[in-house]
Amino acid sequence: MKIGWFYIRMFCLLLVTLFLVAFSHKRNSDRxxxxxxxxxxxxxxxxxxxxxxxxxxxxxxxxxxxxxxxxxxxxxxxxxxxxxxxxxxxxxxxxxxxxxxxxxxxRKPLGRVQAQKPFYIDENGSYMPLSTNYSARVPLIDGVSREQIKEVYPLLNYLQQDDLLAKQVIGISRKADGNYSLTPRVLNYNITLGKIKDLQSKFANYKAFYQKAIKDNSLPNYKNIDLRFKGQVVGTKI
The missing domain is CATH 3.10.20 (Ubiquitin-like (UB roll))
Known part of the structure; x- marks a missing residue:
């Protein structure tokens, strides 16, 4: 008999619990x-x-x-x-x-392509349309089509991750032969990069040249800095 009452109490408790859960759910869904x-x-x-x-x-x-x-x-x-x-x-x-x-x-744009219909290239190397609300201050790119996004993306990504280059480079230009040149902010010279390869080596050489030229106060004397040659920087003076 005691066992019977135990099961009855458990059954009643279960019914009450189910009722409260259902009531709570109904009340919450009606909110x-x-x-x-x-x-x-x-x-x-x-x-x-x-x-x-x-x-x-x-x-x-x-x-x-x-x-x-x-x-x-x-x-x-x-x-x-x-x-x-x-x-x-x-x-x-x-x-x-x-x-x-x-x-x-x-989305975060890394560069803006100056095409017939301009667009951004974002941090994942994907096409990104312009926004009517805001224009990002990123390097301007010319000579690049949507089909060449994957080609130029490694360069954009490298520039964005380097503090000096991110502040300095404001323009990227692609020639018909696939060679690239960079336009630095304020400075009067152009940077000939060549193909987008060996970027770490090329920019390490460029930084070494840049630091030395700052010490020598000779930066204003150059009109072009060529990084295409392995292990060296070729500067052309005005």
Missing amino acids: TIKAVEVNFEAGANLFITAETVDKLLIQNGKPLEGQRKEILVLKNLEDKLDSHAMISDADVYLTLDGVVGATVKQ
Whole structure:
């Protein structure tokens, strides 16, 4: 008899628990979304605005505020944001108090190609359209097509990771034969790079030349610095 009462009590407890869980779920699903909060990684919202992100989060033709929480499919919202041309990655979440949060990482351009329809090359070596909200201060590139993005990307990536070169180089030009030249900021000379290969060796030679020329105060005397020759820098004076 005692065993029978034990099972009865356990069964009743189970029913109460299921009722409370169902009630809580129903009550939570009936709640509406209170607000949408958009955050940009590193605080930068240069290429896309919070208003644009809000519009991308519209569901059923209406803003999220006031809609029931149960309609949300967070993965679908993330996919929608990720598909935007200016967004690298997005994370969408829902808080217990009914706030939809979106953390957005924007794409980072490394260079701007001066073509009939200009475009950026981003940090992953991919095509990136220009933004109507902001123009990035990156090296200008001419003579390069979309088909040659993979060719020029290693150079852009190398320049971006080097403190001196990132500050100094403002222009990149590709000749028809595939040779490249660089335009430095302020300085009057041109840098002949040649093919995009042996970059570490070429720029190590360039930095050694640059430091020596600074000490000699001879930088203004040069009109071209040629890095195409192994183990040396050939400077042409004015």
